[in-house]
Amino acid sequence: MDKNILYTAIQAALTAGAEIMSVYTDPNADFEIERKADNSPLTIADRKSHAVIAKALASTPYPLLSEEGAKIAPEERQQWKELWIVDPLDGTKEFIKRNGEFTVNIAYVKDGRPEAGVIYIPVKQELYFADTTLGAYKIDHITETGEYTSLDALIAHAHRLPYANRINQSFIIVASRSHLTPETEAYIHEMQQKHAQVETISKGSSLKLCLIAEGNADVYPRFAPTMEWDTAAGHAIIRAAGKEVYQAGKTEPLQYNKTDLLNPWFIAE
Template sequence: MDKNILYTAIQAALAAGAEIMSVYTDPKADFEIEKKADNSPLTIADRKSHAIIAQALAATPYPVLSEEGAKIAPEERQQWKELWVVDPLDGTKEFIKRNGEFTVNIAYVKNGCPEAGVIYIPVKQELYFADIELGAYKIKDITDTKAYPSLDALMEQAERLPYANRTDDTFVIVASRSHLTPETEAYIHEMQQKHAHVETISKGSSLKLCLIAEGNADVYPRFAPTMEWDTAAGHAIIRASGKEVYQAGKTEPLQYNKTDLLNPWFIAE
């Protein structure tokens, strides 16, 4: 996609992350409030993040599909050949637990396929960004783009993915911190029969997909519900790093802007 448009999405994610942190670090914020309540810190952070992203992406040619705007009629969405798929705050349980493992996700989808993606981790100040033609990148200690006047400047300072060069024979499975199902446990057991050394890492939100893109994990099996906005940005980053997210038991990748926005089970590898 156009470098300036991807740069706009990166700026949107960073600005949204700053707004989320203003809520997350507020000493008066009551994290015991029911998460769906209108005055909960989660809901406030989600809304603030969404507003910033929606305003920034309005300057681009593409419509936005997000968790906040999921009520758009499928018939209308099906006309969109290119669109943004956005999760303004991915990792609700992690946000409420205050463990820092939540992200801002922005993906550009063309004809059902994720072509570019941005994931920002506000607590760690780490940014992942990717384009299928430019590759996948990670940059640390970033809160805004003041030091990086263009996408090219960002790419010059970022690490190209995958960067992990693991030399041991450990087979690393990454699993959800909050959704470890019996099917996932059975899959892990199956892998333990096939590999001499198996390690399981638990992470929240899109960080699981990022570990695959980095090369720090071999597989992420997801046998539990996810929505398109949970995976689109991570899927784009994984694709740009030379890997893929397949529908479980099939050779077809996940598709986006479907009539039903629920993902099937999948395996990222």
Template sequence: MDKTILLTAIRAALEAGKEIMAVYTDPNSDFEIEKKADNSPLTIADRKSHAVIAKTLQETPYPLLSEEGKQIPVEERKNWNELWIVDPLDGTKEFIKRNGEFTVNIAFVQNGTPEAGVIYIPVKQELFFADCAYGAYKIGPITELPAETTLDSLMNQGQRLPYGAPRKNFVIVASRSHLTPETEAYINEMKQCHKQVETVSKGSSLKLCLIAEGEADVYPRFAPTMEWDTAAGHAIIRAAGKEVYQAGRQEPLQYNKEELLNPWFIAQ
């Protein structure tokens, strides 16, 4: 991807983070919780984040598929060989719990494969960004991009992923809100294969970030996710030399499918 376009996506994520934090830190905010069709919470922060991302990404030549704009007919998007896949606020439940484990996710997908991604953690002011041509990086604290910023300067400032130190223990990362019996069975199976097994729980796409960093070895997800939940993290994992496979198959997750629901998967 052109470096200036990836920089635009980074700027969109940072600006979205500001909108989210304005709601998150407002002592008078009740988050204006509504219900989506699937009964998951929707807050004003989702909508504000989506609006600023959509406006910023209009500067690029690619269409946008977002959780907040998911009703685009498949007949229209099936011809999109290149597109953005966005979750303006991943981890809405974590947002409402006020535990800080929520993110802004922006991915660039080409022919069904996530080639570049941006994940921003507004509370920690940490930014993950990646392109399969340039590698994966983490930088922070960061809240905005000065006008003179280039992608090269960000890469020079950031830590290249993975950077996790060698460990004796085998680390499994699991969802804080969606630990299923199948996941528990997988963890027990891994305990039979490895002497020291540690389980770490995280919300939102932070689980995928831990794999990219090298701080965890595997993330099994045997519960529903949508494409916008995983696309950005998948891109960052790929750029860090790892992969997200469909469970039980050595085939990576694919994107902009007719059905936007992901199969179960294992990131490692």
């Protein structure tokens, strides 16, 4: 995609992260927890983040599909060949627990495939960004674009993914901190039969996909419900790092802007 547009998405993610942190660090904030239609929690931080991102991306040519946005009829969405898929605060449960494992997710999707993505971890001040033609990158200790006045400047100061230089020979499986299912446990057991050493890491939100993109984990099996906005940005980053997110038991990758926004079970590797 156009470098200036990806740069705009990065700026949006960083600004949204600042809005989230203003709530997260407020000792008087009760997070105004509500319940969404699927009974998952919604906080004031979700809404603040959404407002910032929606305003920033309104300057781009593409429509926005966001978890916190208006419910758009599938018939209308199906006309969109290019769009943004956004989760303003992925890992609301982790946010409420105050464990820091939540992210801002912004993905650019074309013809059902995630072509560019941005994931920002506000507490750690870590930024992942990717484009399938430019590659995948990570920058540490960033809260604003500041002296990075262009996408090229960001790339010049970033680590190219995957960059992990792992010493231990364990086969590393990354699993959800909040959604470990019997099917996932069975998959882990199956891998233990195939590999001499198997290690399991638990993480919240899209951090699991980031670990795969980095090369710090080998596989992320997800045998529990997720929505398109949970995975689109991480999927774009994984693709740009030379990896893939497959539908479980199939050779086809996850698809986006479907009639039903619920993802099938998947394996990222």
